[in-house]
Amino acid sequence: MNGRVVQESRWQARRRTPWRGFRLGLLAFPAMFVGSWFLLVLMTLGLGLGVLLFPSASNLLRGQTDLYRRLIERWTGTRIDRPYLPDPERLEDGFKGRFRLLSSRLQDPATWRDYLWTLADPIVVFFTAALPGWLILYGIWGYLCAGFAGEIIVNAGGSDWYGFVHVGPHYPADENARIATVALGTVFIVAGFLSAPRLLAVYGRWGRSLLGPTEKSRLALRVRHLTESRTEAVDASAAELRRIERDLHDGAQARLVAMGMSLGAIEHLLDKDPEKARILLAKTRESSAKALHELRDLVRGIHPPVLADRGIGDAIKALALDHPMRTEVTVELDGRPEPPVESAAYFAVSEILTNAAKHSDGTRLWIDVRHEAGMLRISVTDDGRGGASLADGTGLRGVERRIGTFDGVLALNSPAGGPTIATLELPCALSSPKTSLS
Template structure:
């Protein structure tokens, strides 16, 4: 049973790869046109016109190479990050010619601009001998079948001379059946080789794309600085919002109850001698208010940092969440040790939010939670068998989770096709202590 899907996927991979490579090769036609256009606009820099036109053309080139990056990631498995340097903060304050000049300086000094230009120039040749080669071999094999079936005989009657690889096709073609068989066998070999080589050639092409369309060290560092600046700002905003929430909860909850208890105790003090029965009633109400205030304080503390998380670690904390969840939740934990408290807290609250979303929006019957440590990162995934259709823009709180883990360079991935299942996976880089403790 397990071998059949594997065999089917193996066949589908080899059936799709040549034609995907062929489409990548066809994309080199507009690439050559864009290379010519960019070259022409660069030549106009000396007369001043290029300063106005080059940023626009470079923008077209970047959108086009962005399509390449998407296709390479989908079809070859090689994910290529966007390599372009971010705009300088000064650009936001400039307008008119000063802005155009600064944009020109940015794109002309960005190494990614010249790497894109080199890609447009070289890719037609590289794609022909890598991604597009298997499809061309298949087409050549089909042509060999046509020669053996009818085209060779037509060539013989017309007196034409042609070669299929090393088999001569001429007026004597019909007199030699072995030539017909040889042409058919060679054609079959080309077709089989094309399908077998398809995935390998796509992988080679993906590596080529990664080497030239990926970020340089300079752009990677600049993008890293930009990312850290954004996540730091978001972390500060989130912390300020959390402090406001705690202040509001204390003011409207426990603080209000404590003030009411103080007033009640003052009234009891005056009623003890005059009306002991009414004082006894007020004491009972005050005791109930104190219990409610204590419960609210515990909930508030649990929202800041749950005691079970501090005492037992994220594995038991998530199991406790599963026990309180309205749906059946199966938890699998494979952590050799506890992560650092900030990372542990961020992952815990992210899982808590994902489980809340599942209960509110998924319509699921069961939920599966998996915590594991792989490749120097803690990974948490929540899967449900609900209706699917979730998105990062759907108001489900996933953007908040993304911002929370982004502070630790974490990433969030969502897979939720219509009809389900929905799988939300987050990954946060971290190192674990040597001594195991869960």
């Protein structure tokens, strides 16, 4: 049964592939319009008007190529990253700011590669992605010719060729010509369906070669990402230090000061009022226990002992035991990630679990922890009401920033009505269990 379902899905994919390429071919017409408008704006740069129009023209061009990138990734599986160098961070209002933006984008190789795309793609797409669709349509036209269209052409006084078959005056009465037309149309249709996946894949590689980032833009984007992640890491460290200072000042430090004052009072009361001194000693003992408990909580907030001793898998299981929702944890790890990655993953999962308890209105959680293709992958699923968003959740934004320092990514799928699936991935290598516990 499963094999039959897979076979049907493959057939459905093959049936849709020619028309996906055909739609990409139809996109060439608006792309040509966008390219013409971009060229017209470039021609007016010397008049000053182009400086005002260029940002909107380049945005239109980028929007067009972004659409191609999304469709190529969706239909061919070829991922194409946006290649654009960052615009100047601070742009003045008015003509000067637009001139700086113009200068920045004219120096970006991706701008010219996008324009080259609008010029070359109408030709390339016809001979790659769109060609199978045209073959199928031409095959269907052969069926129509053999059925009735050929006779209509002849009665109208016209003459045509279908491949090597002449649709002329004798065509309606020539049975062999009609059979040859049907056979040739069948060949075109079969060729269209069979060639569609490969030609669409060729088109995907063509798109990646021209619409993807160059080495220069890739390096610039990497530098920008590292700069942002470094700034976020510094900000996060400063915020963590402020939290530790605040917790020490308001908690353990205040209790220790109070204990010192109580011990001074006890020293004076030992001879005068031993009973009252005994009561103060009992209260001081309680304060010392509370201070010790607060210090332990503070240490857990910095780096939980279970994480240091047992690793990320057992640390997440410990979080699950204390969680109000019923939680199932699956861990498939052959070793331990680096300590900084473990720490980032642990606190990210802790924040996700806290959000689930506060906002999901669910009753169950499933946590899956595994290492695949050089990535630590942790998925947290709840059966709540859904509707979570990275845009609205400051906690999730914090998770994204925390793992972004390690080139990690957070993906959130939370449709209205649930379930909510939060998946985080961090690149890392695993050490052997013996090495990690030594």
